[in-house]
Amino acid sequence: MSFIKCGVIGHPIAHSKSPLIHNHWIKKHGLEGEYRAIDIGPDNLKRGVDRLIEEGYTGFNITVPHKQAIFDLCSEVDETAEHIGAVNTVLVRDGKLFGTNTDAYGFIENLKQNARGIDFGGKIFVLGAGGAARAVVYGLIEAGAQSVVITNRTVEKSWELCTINPNIVKYVEWDTRNAELEGSALLINTTSLGMKGKPALEIDLSALPNTAVVNDIVYAPLMTDLLTQAQSRGNKVVTGIGMLLHQARPAFEKWFGVLPNVDSELEKKVLA
Numbered sequence: 001m002s003f004i005k006c007g008v009i010g011h012p013i014a015h016s017k018s019p020l021i022h023n024h025w026i027k028k029h030g031l032e033g034e035y036r037a038i039d040i041g042p043d044n045l046k047r048g049v050d051r052l053i054e055e056g057y058t059g060f061n062i063t064v065p066h067k068q069a070i071f072d073l074c075s076e077v078d079e080t081a082e083h084i085g086a087v088n089t090v091l092v093r094d095g096k097l098f099g100t101n102t103d104a105y106g107f108i109e110n111l112k113q114n115a116r117g118i119d120f121g122g123k124i125f126v127l128g129a130g131g132a133a134r135a136v137v138y139g140l141i142e143a144g145a146q147s148v149v150i151t152n153r154t155v156e157k158s159w160e161l162c163t164i165n166p167n168i169v170k171y172v173e174w175d176t177r178n179a180e181l182e183g184s185a186l187l188i189n190t191t192s193l194g195m196k197g198k199p200a201l202e203i204d205l206s207a208l209p210n211t212a213v214v215n216d217i218v219y220a221p222l223m224t225d226l227l228t229q230a231q232s233r234g235n236k237v238v239t240g241i242g243m244l245l246h247q248a249r250p251a252f253e254k255w256f257g258v259l260p261n262v263d264s265e266l267e268k269k270v271l272a
């Protein structure tokens with residue numbers, strides 16, 4: 001196999017954990033290749049991507065602010081990326097870009113790995129309706145969810161998210177979130193609240209059954225206040241780091257032909 005060039009494009013990009021993840025797997029599997037963080041500003045997307053194609057890149061990940069703009073440069077975008085409305089992974093073949101999105105996969109695999117036997121058939125309560133929430137809700141529906149209730153400060157974004165599947169996805173007002181937790185089997189925070197440097201997530205978990213699984217996709221800090229609060233009342237909790245690690249697996253497989261595993265060594269490296 002020839003040397004494989006891949007990477008992540010975005011702006012800013014220095015903070016990205018993706019090089020650490022993919023280079024860990026390249027080394028672990030004894031493969032010939034390199035994964036780089038490539039800074040491409042919002043006005044330079046086409047030029048930057050053309051350069052990667054010329055340089056023989058096999059593929060790349062796409063992060064903020066290019067996840068929507070990259071659609072126009074792709075020859076083909078799969079159904080998952082269409083539904084989520086964002087491309088985070090591209091495979092380059094014969095100078096053409098083939099786009100997909102692996103965030104929903106990463107989200108579901110994290111729950112499956114860390115809340116074994118999880119059943120997606122009960123009421124699922126989702127806080128937030130931003131970019132990540134779209135992948136989360138799409139992933140839940142693909143995994144068999146029957147009832148997803150979302151709530152978001154900006155109600156228009158909740159409406160938009162319900163269009164993924166109006167029979168399954170409903171919304172409630174942000175101010176009613178505490179009472180609406182009742183009967184939930186799974187609670188997911190997709191807002192940026194509780195993240196380092198962001199305001200706290202104000203929530204009272206009293207109405208949440210203590211059999212519910214609680215997942216925060218925020219992973220800085222790893223144990224958010226939401227998870228600490230949930231754990232102290234006996235709920236099973238799942239952190240957000242696994243979503244980041246698992247979303248990288250299908251991208252790696254596309255480029256290197258090997259589906260890598262998420263192990264504790266990698267998790268420790270990324271959290272260090």
Ligand SMILES: NC(=O)c1ccc[n+]([C@@H]2O[C@H](COP(=O)([O-])OP(=O)(O)OC[C@H]3O[C@@H](n4cnc5c(N)ncnc54)[C@H](OP(=O)(O)O)[C@@H]3O)[C@@H](O)[C@H]2O)c1
Pocket residue numbers: 127128129130131132133152153154157190191192193195199217218219240241243244245247
């Ligand atoms: N684990 C992973 O792999 C992974 C992947 C993706 C994202 N994330 C994390 O998920 C979080 C959200 O990412 P994103 O891309 O979806 O961001 P985003 O598109 O900017 O959405 C932010 C969400 O947070 C809500 N929010 C922000 N400030 C708020 C406030 N003061 N009060 C109430 N709601 C507020 C927003 O509500 P409005 O609509 O009302 O503004 C929106 O629902 C980030 O912390 C990100 O790091 C983790």
